[in-house]
Amino acid sequence: MKSLSSLLLAFLVLTGCSAEGPSAQDQQTESQVQEGLYFPEPGEPEQVIETERHTIAVEDVVEGLEVPWALAFLPDGNVLITERSGRVRIVEDGQLRQEPLGGAPEVVAEGQGGMLDLALHPDYEENGWIYLSFSKPGPGGTITSLERMRLDGYELVDREEIYTGNQFTNSRHHFGGRIAFDGDGYLYFTIGDRGSMDTAQDTTLSNGSVYRFHDDGSIPEDNPFVGREGLDEIYSYGHRNIQGMAVHPETGEIWTNEHGAQGGDEINNPQIGRNYGWPEITHGVNYDDSIISEDTAKAGMEQPVLHWTPSIAPSGMAFVTGDRYPNWTGNIMNGALAGQLISRVVIDGGEYVHEERILNDIGRIREIEMGPDGYIYFANESEGKISRIVPVE
Numbered sequence: 001m002k003s004l005s006s007l008l009l010a011f012l013v014l015t016g017c018s019a020e021g022p023s024a025q026d027q028q029t030e031s032q033v034q035e036g037l038y039f040p041e042p043g044e045p046e047q048v049i050e051t052e053r054h055t056i057a058v059e060d061v062v063e064g065l066e067v068p069w070a071l072a073f074l075p076d077g078n079v080l081i082t083e084r085s086g087r088v089r090i091v092e093d094g095q096l097r098q099e100p101l102g103g104a105p106e107v108v109a110e111g112q113g114g115m116l117d118l119a120l121h122p123d124y125e126e127n128g129w130i131y132l133s134f135s136k137p138g139p140g141g142t143i144t145s146l147e148r149m150r151l152d153g154y155e156l157v158d159r160e161e162i163y164t165g166n167q168f169t170n171s172r173h174h175f176g177g178r179i180a181f182d183g184d185g186y187l188y189f190t191i192g193d194r195g196s197m198d199t200a201q202d203t204t205l206s207n208g209s210v211y212r213f214h215d216d217g218s219i220p221e222d223n224p225f226v227g228r229e230g231l232d233e234i235y236s237y238g239h240r241n242i243q244g245m246a247v248h249p250e251t252g253e254i255w256t257n258e259h260g261a262q263g264g265d266e267i268n269n270p271q272i273g274r275n276y277g278w279p280e281i282t283h284g285v286n287y288d289d290s291i292i293s294e295d296t297a298k299a300g301m302e303q304p305v306l307h308w309t310p311s312i313a314p315s316g317m318a319f320v321t322g323d324r325y326p327n328w329t330g331n332i333m334n335g336a337l338a339g340q341l342i343s344r345v346v347i348d349g350g351e352y353v354h355e356e357r358i359l360n361d362i363g364r365i366r367e368i369e370m371g372p373d374g375y376i377y378f379a380n381e382s383e384g385k386i387s388r389i390v391p392v393e
Helices: 004-015 022-035 197-201
Strands: 055-062 068-073 079-083 087-092 115-120 130-138 141-152 155-164 179-181 187-191 209-213 234-237 242-247 254-258 265-268 306-308 314-319 332-336 341-348 351-360 365-370 376-380 385-391
Touching (some): 068 115, 068 365, 068 385, 087 115, 115 179, 130 155, 155 187, 179 242, 187 242, 242 332, 265 314, 314 376, 332 365, 332 376
Parallel strands (some): 242 314, 314 365
Antiparallel strands (some): 068 079, 079 087, 130 141, 179 187, 187 209, 209 234, 242 254, 254 265, 265 306, 332 341, 341 351, 365 376
């Protein structure tokens, strides 16, 4: 069934009505809040791009950001954006507010660390919880931490710690930090191996794993290491550095992508208690071309759904939903940092089928999100902006 906003737009087109003028602008602003139209409707495309299944254009909607890392769409029509430098910004009525939000956690913005991911509670409209990950300073260096908080005006308030790892280190690498809620309402969080690869196989350390919690940070009783040696919070392990995480729209399961070294980037569908092999198995080698492991498979270790060799450095990912891109529905949109691209990955069940690189040489793509308005949005950290993919039919 088409949304009310889609039917209204069709009516305006058929009747030749215009949304120009001051009174119409007031109505548009009200519509943005009521219908989740976070930015004005797209204008004429400057450049049309032909892909295998859709003709598209790219439109910039927010500029002037400093290494944007994540974005979240609020139900009131505003958008939250994290900048790795340590700020949380807000977009109101399609315009970036210059002053950052107050009350954000202290971060160490060095190397790959800083202010990282953010996500809204599935029942945000009832409880107002916003989840935020960041590199936290402490004895011996930094660690990846997860908190939740609420937004009061332009202040982040009611901060609560959900989880902080147990391995402070001076390493500037592999913070992980992705956040997602699955279809059952469980909260998932990732931490990378922090540049010490062997820690990903040690389940007593908070490195190289996916963690599962209830929304308040308590541990589900069926987590695989509850009552066994290993951290109760671990859901799956043997991960190098997860940089994208999304929830399958039909199964409700989490899917991830992660960086290999030189080669061996992966897409996975992590399952409870499974070992994803890093660094015992990998399709990549070290940056000096030395061998990490002679093995690409071992008993008791999972194979990726897809691996990229050479590396593209995958980052944000999202499943395509809604009806704006009907020929992409259910596909994964996958960003890349070193590869400076967005690819469309087709899966069937849990199996890889096809990849199409729809946008190339567009900058380091850190985040991809499906907006509630049905558009695909992405954060370009090279150019400090948020853009959206617009279907041109």
